[in-house]
Amino acid sequence: MNIPTCGYSCKSPANVTANDFVFSGLNKVGNTSNILKAAVTPAFDAQFAGVNGLGISIARLDLEPGFVSSDDKVYIIKTLKKGDVMVFPQGLLHFQVNVGGTQALMFASFSSANPGIQILPFALFKSDFPTELITQTTLLDPAQVKKLKAVLGGSGSLRHY
Known part of the structure; x- marks a missing residue:
């Protein structure tokens, strides 16, 4: 059995079917009723075996x-x-802004079967990083950081470390 670097085992050729090479998950509109007003639907190796x-x-x-x-x-x-x-x-940090009046649809392709996605607001404010650490690295005041943590589900209080 072949084991790729991504950690997912390859199927035995005897068990491979046509369904392993078809993914229908990108034909559905993502749920954008969140604070970022965005939805990412991945077709990475975890969702799309092919x-x-x-x-x-x-x-x-x-x-x-x-x-x-x-x-x-x-x-x-x-x-x-x-x-x-x-x-x-x-690896380049980037942003997208929808300046139109209706929902936009984009497709992103990656040079990896399991590229991962890092959304900065969640990485910072849905974390358990201490509020003091985030205030020092972002120059936001503690009240702003606590508000963003409350909205995005983070924890970590103002403390010395």
């Missing part, structure tokens, strides 16, 4: 108007139209 070991995957991103993620430096500000394609270098 990409296991291929070094590729895809995800669907539904955005309500006004979604903002994170960024460190602005390289390009570009308004995309239906059918346009844009690339981001691997």
Whole structure:
């Protein structure tokens, strides 16, 4: 049995079916009724067995108007139209903003069967990082950090470490 670096075992060829190479999860609109007004539907190896070991995957991103993620430096500000394609270098922090009046749909492809997704607000504020640590690294005041932790489900109080 082959074991790819992603940790998912490959199926025996005798057990492979056509269904292993078809994923229908990207045809459904994601639930955007959350604080970020966005939904990510992954088709990574955990959801789509056919990409296991291929070094590729895809995800669907539904955005309500006004979604903002994170960024460190602005390289390009570009308004995309239906059918346009844009690339981001691997690991580069980036953001998308839906400036239209209706929900937007995007598809992202990855050069990994299990790329992972890191959404900065959740990484910081749905964590158990101490509030004091977040205030020191983001320059937000403790009240703002506590409010964001309360909204996103984080814990970690103001304390010395």
